[in-house]
Amino acid sequence: MIKLTNEQLDALAKDLDAIRDEALADLGERDAKYIRKILRLHRTLEVGGRVMMPFGFIPPVFVAAVASLGLAKILENMEIGHNVMHGQYDWMNDPALNSQTYEWDTVCTSDSWRRTHNYEHHTYTNIIGKDRDYGYAVLRLSDDQKWHPAHSLQFINYILLTVFFQWGVGLHELETEKLRSREIRLRDKLPLIKEFFQKGGRQAFKDYVFFPLLTLPVAPIVLLGNAGANLIRNLWASTVIFCGHFTEQAETFTEEECEGESKGHWYLRQISGSSNFTGGLWVHILSGHLSHQIEHHVFPDIPAHRYREMAPKVQAICEKYGITYNTGSFGRQYMTVLRKIAHYSLPDRVRLKLQAA
Amino acid sequence: MLSSNPIKKSLNWLGRQLFNQENPAAFFDPLVTPINPLWIRGFTPAQVQDIITETADTKTFVLKPSNRWSGFEAGQHVNLSVDIDGVRYTRTFSLSSTPARWAEDGTITLTIKRLPGGLVTNWMHDNLKAGTVLGLSKAFGDFLVPTSVEPLLFIAGGSGITPILSLLETLEKDHYRAPVALLYFVRTQADVIGAERLYALRQRWPAFNLQVVHSQEDSKPVYLGEQHLDTIPGIKARLCYLCGPKGLMDLASDLLGKYGISDDRIRVTFFSAPAPVFTGESGGLVTFSRSGKEVEADDGKALLELAETAKLNPKYGCRMGICHQCKCTKTSGTVVNSLTGKVSSPGEEQIQLCISVPQGPVTIEL
């Protein structure tokens, strides 16, 4: 991370706060219209997908149904659920968009997500040992973490994590690594496990029991289609998230660096630890605007569709202070993620040689 | 209806599993809203049918609530929710029409005066159009018709007449036998709200004694006094109803007390939300309504800390305004956002405890 003086950090905080205040002062009808339009689109896609699915014995209908339901789940998780739970729309006072009561269409309970993501991840972003989202405790992505022979197979872990992403996220707060090291006891996690089974059961019930049984003669098709929709969402969501923090140039931090940090330092860390990717309007919308991960980490509770217009201002500020603004095409950013996972699966000696070559 | 309840319950359970919503029917709201907003399930919708100008600063809004609305009794209030520039505001208003009218044609009326500086009332006056759909709460309030027949005295001031219009018409329709008097204080004749209805009542209801007092017509303002109360025959035996500005209500309670009328014979209701208390300095009494605890605000301390000094354990995460874990409902009072310096509105809204500093008395649902 680039070193800035305390004065520079304070000035940085002031500059970013100004962008934030400007957006806050402008919140209104436009944002309400936008999110309601997305809600309408989500409901249309979900209802459409569910209705088409039983007719999936006709191959093109199957494709349309899976795509429709998959897109619905993506929209709901990324542009609606994630953003609503950040409090981006709380100012509307609409109980349907309340950050503390919203429950999303995925295995992870919203309560668990609000603790692990909104609080832990967004407060301690990329601090090794404190941000458990960094590598999700199954991937080694930095040499701050010691290499272990098991890491050589981490690419398999990665594949499993991305395929079953919603279940992984659902169990994330279980902190299995701390259970194994006996730092915490299973007993402490019982309420979480109960909630996990409740919510996970609910999600599995609807996609793998209820809707297939409802149209019994074609149950296998519906089952397959629903699994396909969940898979599409898992792959896309995990890829977007990985591109946000695990790219080549997204930095990590140590606890010491961040002790008692100022607001400016927090801002600097949010920018240096995040990475954007470019793309068309629909790439942004379907990523829940996490394509603007940098803006999201700097302004987590500003309606995400505004990140697009805030980005040039943030980028200009980064230039002013000489902070790297990490962005690139989706494909390029993703390649660097894969490379990182592969590299850090190797012992440091081998990795360094390889990287030098 | 016996069998429908378990069915309803299990459908609701199923809906919750399928749509992850406490109120599963609301899942379809985004789809039905453009088709027919009266099908909305997330709140009880009511459509504006007509808007009638009463006086220069008062209008009557005729609403048609959806069939789900559970009705009301004369003298009750409702909370009305309106979306203004993307933000939903909820305010309490008295119903000025009668339950009989609602039973007949399904409409209700709210008679609303512009409050100087009031965001919601002014917006309603300037922007609300027939066809708009608003949110309506269940009716509430105990400013109701008496359970037994006895002589009554109503004292109203300004737009405080609204629940009384509903009460009077209901009493007349029920052929209320005992004498009923109304002392109605308005600034000038032009400020009389519901004039036609009141004069029509006087015409067809011999038991009704109407006195309209113009308080600002002369150079010297007229206040409620013995010269008014002495004109009410048998005032000591009357059950009294007061609704109007705070000054008038205080004066009336005092005077009625002097006539030997005990407090339990005086019914009082506030016709509008109390004016926002914004002192401009931090501090004030913080009430945590759910736990019933109170603390005196410490200069500049945020509500999260104050709640903790009151031995409450509100949820929190970052304690610096990022994570929104500490979100709570503020039911009344003004707070200042310590990050932006922005002053909140006085009504009900969601706030982050860790960055909200109370300014004057505040009530938090905690």
Ligand code: FES
């Ligand atoms: S505790 Fe995180 S926003 Fe208040």
